[in-house]
Amino acid sequence: MHSDQEQKLREKIGRMLADGLQTQTEPFPENDTQFGQLLTQLRDIDAKDLKAKLVLSGFTNSPYGEDRMRCQECMYYLVHRKWCDLPELALPVEPDWWCRLWRI
Structure with missing residues (x-):
C-alpha cells in the first residue's frame, strides 16, 4: 500500500470512529491465551471487512484508560x-488512537 492510500484509509478510519462507531474495548486481554483468542477471532474476519476489524479490536480515536494508553506506545506501532x-490488523493508525491489542 502506498503512503497516499494509507493516508486515505487512515482518514476513513478516523471518520468512522468520529461518527461514533461502537467498538469492543472490553474485555482487555489479560494474558497470552486471551490475546491469542482475540487474534484467532481477527484472523477469521474477512481481511476487507474494515468495520468488523475495528469493532472486534476495540479501536478508539483517543487515548484509553487510566494510563491513557495509545498506539504510539504500542510495540506494534511503526512511528x-x-x-x-x-499482522492481524495491518492498518494505518494515528499515534493517539488505541485498540485492545495494545502491548508494550
Missing part, C-alpha cells in the same frame, strides 16, 4: 509510517 504492524 515513521503511522502504521499498526500487527
